[in-house]
Amino acid sequence: xxxxxxxxxxxxxxDYTLKNLDDVEDQAAKHGLGPALQARFAHGDLGxxxxxVSLQRxxxxxxxxxxxxxxxxxxxxxxxxGSGQALLxxxxxxxxxxxxxxxxPSTVRSFxxxxxxxxxxxxxxxxxxxxxxxxxxxxx
Numbered sequence: 001x002x003x004x005x006x007x008x009x010x011x012x013x014x015d016y017t018l019k020n021l022d023d024v025e026d027q028a029a030k031h032g033l034g035p036a037l038q039a040r041f042a043h044g045d046l047g048x049x050x051x052x053v054s055l056q057r058x059x060x061x062x063x064x065x066x067x068x069x070x071x072x073x074x075x076x077x078x079x080x081x082g083s084g085q086a087l088l089x090x091x092x093x094x095x096x097x098x099x100x101x102x103x104x105p106s107t108v109r110s111f112x113x114x115x116x117x118x119x120x121x122x123x124x125x126x127x128x129x130x131x132x133x134x135x136x137x138x139x140x
């Protein structure tokens with residue numbers, strides 16, 4: 001049994017949300033970009049007020065059909081499984097498991113999977129309407 005706080009004391013009420021990212025709606029499938037791509041944007045499901053987070057998966061040897069950049073949001077990409085490449089302002093950067101990549105807001109970015117596919121988390125501040133979609137111009 002837990003005793004109630006006494007006079008003059010307070011007890012902190014926890015503020016948290018737990019959500020399995022596989023239970024978040026796949027926006028890529030919803031917008032006709034699956035099954036090669038999965039994109040699960042969880043900020044709404046988690047009730048986040050300031051933080052954006054997404055789980056993304058690309059099938060083996062697939063590339064994003066587009067690139068994007070942000071006006072204000074810096075992002076961090078953490079590779080959970082597989083390998084691939086990031087296309088950053090036209091430069092390809094190899095990615096492997098547990099790599100963490102910081103991408104500045106104005107940097108145009110797109111991603112491609114290696115032969116085993118790639119699964120990664122993207123997180124940073126959430127600014128509604130902050131992203132601009134652009135063509136992905138992969139070399140070769």
